[in-house]
Structure formats: structure tokens, C-alpha cells
Amino acid sequence: MDPSSGIQEPFDLIRLSLSERVFVKLRGDRELTGILHAYDGHMNLILSDVEETIMIVEQVEGAPEGQSTVNIAKRKMNMLFVRGDGVILVSPPSRT
């Protein structure tokens, strides 16, 4: 696949994304996009220029079938340290 593959393990893929914008999915229905600066074996991440999206799932009282709406809360941060055990996935940002 890669002609001169320096990639040997999954962490190398993350390594490729250093200084690039990445999309991170976290536990607790949260997502981040930010520029990845550092990572380590625990998947702790250091991101900058981060935007966090929190999805709040709420039960609507009216409909008895259990319909729920999803509200979204966003917030921005300059620098962020993410603890590794909350990280589900790291990927390049979705390209259109």
C-alpha cells in the first residue's frame, strides 16, 4: 500500500497527523476537532485551537415512544489536554 511504509503500528497513524487538524471522538457523547500537537502511549492528547461538541440527548415528555432530541453544545478552547482513557477514536477531519 505505502511504498516506503514507515508505518508499523497503529500509533504511527496518529503520528502522521501531528500538527494536523484531527477529529477526536470521546466518551460521553463528545467530539473534538483541533490541531494535534502531542500524544503518548495512553492516548493522552494535546490539542490546540479546539472546538468541543457535546451532544445532549433528552427525553421528550410528550411522545411516549421514547423520542429524544439531540441538542448540541459547542465550546472553544485554545489549548487542551485530553486524558487518554476517554478517547475513542482519532481521525483526520472529514473531507468533503
Add this chain to the structure above:
Amino acid sequence: MKHLVGQAKLVCTKVDLLSLYDIHGLSSGKDFDFSTTALPEDVRPQIHREEPTRAGIPSQELEPQQQRPGASFHSLESIWDDKSPFSVLPRTNGSHRAAEQRPSASHAFSPFTGQTQDSHAGAGQTTSQPLHLGGVHSQGVRTLEEIEAEMRQAFAAQRNQNISPSQPAQARVSQGRGTPQLQQRYAPQPEAPTPPPRMHPHAQSPRFHQYQQQEQIQLLEQQRQRQIAEIRAQERRQQQQLQLLELQEQLRVEEYERERDRERQRHIRATQQAQQLQQAQQLQQTQYIQQRQPSGRLTPSVAELQQRRYGHQSPANVQAQPDAPFQQSMQYLPRDIQMQQRLLAEMAQAEFLTSMQGSASPALYNTSNEVEEDREQQETLRAEAMRKIMEAERMEEKRRRKLEKIRYMSRYNDLMTQSDKDFITRIQVSQLVTQDPYTDDFYAQVYGAVMRSRMGVSVPDPVLKFGSVGGVGLGVSQVKGGRRPSAMQRMEAQVERIVNNARLREKEKTSLNSLQGALGKTAGRSYKAAPRQLLQVDANGATASPTLSHAAAHSHISKADAKTEGTRADAAAEAAKMGRQALGGTATGPARREPLTQRETLVKLEMLYDLVLELEQQRRDQPPDEEVEATAAWEKHFEETVEEIWDALQVMVPLDTSDPHPFISLITPIKGKRLLPRVTRHFSSEQSLTLLTLLVACFSQLDVVVNSYLLDILTDSQERRDVEMQTQAFLGSVMQSILPIGATASLRLVSGMLGVFLERNEIEVIARTRPGIALLTLFLSRVEVINQSMANATDPSELPAPEDLEQWQLMFEHFFELITPHLPYLFPSVRQAINSGGIPVTEIPDMDTIDQPVWQFLATLSLNSSLEQQQVLVTSLRDRVLDNVASASKAWSISDEETRKTRLSNVNIFLHALGLDSSQIAM
């Protein structure tokens, strides 16, 4: 035994129970020595006689217990009766015994304390002999009674000291005080017959014994001084008390005498009116002077004045005299007593004065004014005296507080020995010491180096120790380094000391059976039976784990080996391809291929970063210039790495290999742009030139050019921000690395590059981008510099050849023609205005800052232009110029002064190049 122990508890207040037991253990296993009991009757009366002499509670406690035994004292069995152990006292006086035996007994406790005891004794006490408070007893056994008697005696001795201070008593006291001290020191230790291993003499550092001896000497000195000070203090107190008594007596005498003298003085007063007036004036003057004197002088001077005023009468005289010696001793006395005495004296004086006034007033009405004056003066005097007292008290308070603070801060002094402190320091320092500071904290080191190079140029020493913390700290913070350098220096000094100690110890330890040049421990056991193999620990740990690279994702460098393989393979493939092309002829043309995928670019970039980090590490490990061989090898290695980087950048790949060119693909991610300056500083000028040419040729493939249209839209979005960031990075990094080459290029080169630029790219698109403008400005300004140097040059060889000049002229004209139609659209503000649909140009936000590069470009353009060309320029740009000038001059349109100035200066940049000025334009 239990009942005895219980009784012992009642009596002994200070002696530990454990120590009791241990002492019993020492006394040859017997609890009590009943072998040589004297008749108890003889003993008891003696005890009774002895006890009262030592006043104190212990004796009182003894009495009731001793009275209990009664008649049944004769038999040995009586010991087991319910009696105090003291009733069985087989000897007369235990104190001496105890004192004598104390050193020998304590010797068994620990050699450490024994040492001090020896030196204690050896250094010369006031009385080297043990106390002779009674007869010497021949008993070889120390019993409970002995200790207790000793303790009590020490108490009593202390008390004696307070009551009757006399020299022999003091000597006794100092001895007695010495023993309780020793007791207190020994009491906690007895359960350890051997000292803790740490405290063994041979376990201490070689300097420890020296410290010990010094400490002991100091200790003795201090004790001696303390004794002397105590004696002096006592003497002073005595004097003080005597003086107090004396003073009080004198005051009384004086008052009595005053009463008698009043009659006499009334007559004298009448005659001395004139004199007094004068003296009053003098008094006032001296008062003013006195105000500036310290308060202590007031009393004698006031006394002197009184002396003067009221004649030379004895009471005043007498009063003056005690004041003088009083004052001298004032410095020595404790301050509060001093204060009291001063107050007393002054009050006495005040009384004296009032009594004088009181006696004078009824008799002398015609001197009522004087009396009032006197009263006033006395009032002021008194007030001043009070003020001075208050001031002195306040100073006193401050001093006391300060002393208290110092005492509080130093209450834990001298808890650790020097060896303890060294021990701890060694541990702390060993944490800091690193063989390779770069492995421990790479980023801190690099950051420190960058800071240092930016601020002062300091010595980039490869500090073996303290490489991590010390060097960085010192380099960065210079301002608040008032105290920090000294802490660092102190630590360094400590480390030095520790290292020296360790070295000395090593030297002392190394004997014949230790091997030289061995790393690790060698002299652990004797080598007679079978020599243990040596441990050779390799200091360079990097080679120990060569193939674990895939497990160490965090270390870029560890994977460099694997990566370089890949790079070389890649380069080899490329070379092969190029070779095939060359061989295959031009028919096939350069092998066309797909542009690098995102994945591929990122992979290659990471490889490049590995190489660059390796390169920089090599630079840090550069061997000194003296070692020729090492330097040569290092240089070779360095060159190889640079070559690898060059190949990895794919600059030599033919231009049309792909769109975008691989090099351009590599430059596209922002980390590629940031990588470039770090790489180009190691390239030769040819390599840099090649790079520049490639860049120029493929300029339009750059992402900053392709996406620049986004910048012309005012609405904010993530992409726009990204493009903005990329452009910034490009201008900051790539252009920075290009500048040195561009600034020194010859005219031929410049015209050649301009040609390539125009040929392969669409100038109108390029010129609308900031990078494009920047590049063009670079070229044009270079040419301008060449032209100017042409005018100043003396050396004909420097001048560009005529054909070069011609070439340039052609090129320039071509360029000019191409650019002229688009001149107004070069301005970002114009483009933004157009895109936003209707906002006038002058109201585009930040218009001046974004337009400034364009104005500069236009200036350089006009400098190179002929007159006609300049005319053309002016015509096309007239609107812009007028707009700017108009908006700048009208007061209501622009809010602050800054903007106006910038706008005008922008226009002037261009106009000055033409030889015009904005002021010439009439509005």
C-alpha cells in the same frame, strides 16, 4: 519487683523505666547487691542529714517513705517489705558514685557518645575530677538509688545556683548541669547497645571526624562562653539590685534634706533671680538641642540643669553622681529594669521640681511669672521626657520582636549533622544529574537554547550535570535572578563538595584487590576464593535497544533507523526511475505519476522530521575541533544526513512528474512549511538555488495560491482560517528561507527566474496572492539593489554584463505588460470590496495593513520602470491613490490617527518612488 517499680515511679521523675531496667541489666544481672549492706541504722540518719541540705521536692518525697520502715530494718528480708528502695541505701552518698560511674557506664552505650564524653572530659572541664560531695563508696554496683540521688542532687544544685550565686557553687552547677544534659542524651539511647549503623565512626564520611572534632570544640567554646555570660549576668543583676536599693535610699534622703533646705533656698532664690532668668534661657536652648539627642542622655542633663539652677546643693549633686554610674551600667542591664529606673529617676526629679515650686510659690509672688515659666519649661521637659520614654519603648518593642522572630526561625537549628545534610543533598542532586540531558527533557533544553540565542549569546556548554535545570534557568530569567544564581551556586558548591568527598572515599577505599578502570562495584568481597566477574555497564544506553523501535512510538529518533532505510530505498527507486528516463530518451518524457496522496506526504514528512532531528542532534554532538579524526568522521556523517534530506525532499524530481510536484505536495501541510527553514540552513547555495527555482516554477501549484480566493471573501469559515494560517506559515517560513538566496542572486539569475515564473504561471492569478506579491517584490527589489550598486560600483567585474541587462529589460517589459491591466485588482481590499458586493473600498476592515505589501510592490515596480511605464502606473492607480488621500484628509471618515497615518504612508510609499508626494495632490 512490681511494688518496687511502683514506688520507683513515684519518686523518679526523669529517669526512664527502661533505663532502670537496663541499668539493672548492667549491674551483673543482680537487681540489688545485698552483699555489702551496711547497717541500715547508720545509713538512715545520714540520709536524713544529707537530704535537708539539698532543698527540694525530692527530699520531701523521700522523708515520708523513709519514715515508714520503722524498726524492722535489720534483716535483709526487710528489703521485701513495703519500703522505698532508698531505705536500703547501702552507702552514704550515691551522687559521687554516680558521677564517677556515669562515664564508664555510658561508655557501654555507644562508642559515639563515648567519643564525645572522652573529648568532653579531655577538652578540660572546670573541674576535671568528679564531684566530691561526700565520701567515696566502694560499691561497684549502680543501683536505682544512685541514679535517683544523682538526679535529685542535680535539681538541688540548680536551685542552689539561683539562691546563692557564688563561684564554687557555680562550678558545681556547671558540672551538675553537664550531667543532666548527658543524662538526657543518654536516656533515650540505652535500648541500643550498639549505635545505629549510620552513626558508626567508620561509616561516616572521611570528613565526618573532622566535622565532629570541630563541632565538639565549638560546643565546648560555647559552653564556656555561656558560663562566663551567666556569671556576668548574675553580677550585673546584683549590681542592678544594689543600685536600685541605693537609688531609692538616696531619693528618700534627698527628699528629707530638701524639706530642711527649703527655708534656706527661699532666701537664695531672691538673690538669684537675675541669674535664673539667664539660666532659663540657656535651658531652653539646651532643651532644643536635647530633643535631637538620644533619650538616654536626658536624665543626666536634666539633672545637670537642675544642678545649675538651684545652686550647688548636695542633693542635686548626689543625684547626678549615681546617674553617671547608673547610666554606664544601663547598657548592660536588661532593658525593662533600665526603663523602670529611668522612670523612677525622672519621677523623682519631677517630684523634686514640684516640691521646689510648691515651696517657692507662696513665698515669692513677684516671681510668679518666672514660676509659670518654670512650670512651663518643666512641663515641656516632662513631656519631652515622656516622649523619649515612649520612643525608647517602641524601639525596644521592635527589637524584642525582631529577636523573637530570629529565635523563632532558628528554633530548629542544629538538628542535623553535616553528614546528614550531605546525605540528603546527595540524594537530591543525584536526581538532577543526567548523563544526557537531551534524553530526559528535550524540549526544555531546546527551548532554553532558543531563548539563549535570542537574548544574550551565552556559552552553549554541553553541561554534563545540571544540563537539564541549571543552564536553562540561568539563561532565561536574568532579571529576577538576584537570589537564584546564589542558590544554584550553592548547590553547585555542594555538589562539588559531595563529589570530592565521594572521590576521596573512593580513593581511600580502593586497595590492592580492586581493579582499575572497572565500572560498577568491584571491591565487594575478597577475591581469594573466586573472583567475581566485573560488571561492565555501557553508558550509552541507546544502542541497548535497537530493534524496539516499533514499540516506542513516542520517540521519533528511535525510529530514524527504520525510516532512513525507507528513505534510501525511495531515493534509490527515484534514481532508478530517473536513470530509466535518461536512458529511455525524451520520447516517453518524464514518467508521469499521480501526485502524492495525503498519506504518502505525511509519511514522507515524518521521515523528514526524523532526519532533521537526527541532524540537529548530530550538530549538538559535534566533537571539538582538536580531534581531527573524530571531526572528520562526524562531518562525513553529517554530510550523509544532509544528502538524505535533500533526496527525501524530492527536489530533483523532474518538474512535470506530477501536478502538484512532489516537493510542492510536501510543502502543502503546514508542518512541511515549518520544516523548510530548518532544512535549508544546512543546504549549499546551489541546492538552495535549485530549490528556489523549483518553487518558482511550480508556484501556482501551491495550496496558498490555489486557495487564495477564500481570503477575498469576508465571511469567516474554518477553511478561510486554515488558508490564512497556511499563508502566514508560508510567508514566515518558506519565504524566510528563500530570502537569503534571492538577496544575493545575480541579475541573470533574477531575470531567468522571472522568466520561468512568467512562463509557467499565470501572473494575474499569482499577483493576487500574498505569496506571489512577496516573491515579485523580492525579485524587483533585488534588481533595484543591483542597479544602485551598479551606479556606485568601482570594480567593473561586478557589473552585470550588458546582455544580462538587456535580458532583464526584456523580461521586465514583458512582465509589465502582463501586469498592467490587473493593477487595481492587486489590492486585497479591492477584491474584497468587489466580492462583498458594494462596500466601498475604504471601509474594508484592516484595509491598510492588507494593502501595504501591494503598495510596496508597486513602488519597486515603479523604480524599475521607465518614464512611460510610470505614467501608465499613475494612470491606472489614480483612483486608488485619490481614494486614499481623500479619505485620509477628511476628518470625519477616519476615527483614529493611526489609520490615517498608515493610509497616507501607504500612498507615499508609492508616490515617493515616483518622485511625488501625497501633499502635492490637491483636494
